[in-house]
Amino acid sequence: MSKKFSSWKSTTLGNLIKWMIRLLVALIIALLGAIILLRWINPPTTAVIMSETRNLKNSVNQEWTPLESLGNNISLAVVASEDANFCNHHGFDLSEILKVRKKGLMRGASTISQQVAKNLFLWRNRSWVRKGMEAVITLLIESFWPKKRILEVYLNIAETGRGYFGMPTIAKKRFNKKVGELSLRQASYLAVTLPNPKKRNAANLTQKLKNQAKKVRIGATTLKMDGRASCFLNQ
16 A cells, blocks of 8 residues: 555656646747747737736826837937946846945846846746746847847836836826937936836936936947947937
């Protein structure tokens, strides 16, 4: 009886492991397929948008705009503010990670590619499992998408205010302008709100954030001059 039970237990455990492996492989294939499709197809929604829709119990504001219509000013300002080495890394900015760790900070080194990965596919709660999945998805996105596509998706899905996603909708709300019509100053004001979009208003920034926006404009000009914006600028 004991031998039969042990044999049954071993077989059941073996079958369970096989099914778990099959499920994992199926999930990886589905994820890979989705990432490849999203290189050309605009995402109808994201994990963050779905979460926010449930929290607000209402529809959110989002309007998709192709990169060439977004304008260089918002692209330059956001990259200068969020990920200055965007064109030079493959998903992870090791120099920024080391800098953040040296300062003893827990956050602040996520690249635009990483933010696209977690906004599109992952939940908001922090955990080692989520960070591991974020790393894998980031590598896949960097492997299959050109930099222009990564930035285009980010500028259209990033949370920009309570119930607002993407730069086109927040540009209209804050400045009553199409995003492609923003000055570099206005674009920099929007860029500095991204780390805390629900509490920061680009049309009514504190002096501290205005000073930060000034540094973003200097950074944007530097990126354009030294070639670090070559992977996404519209000529």
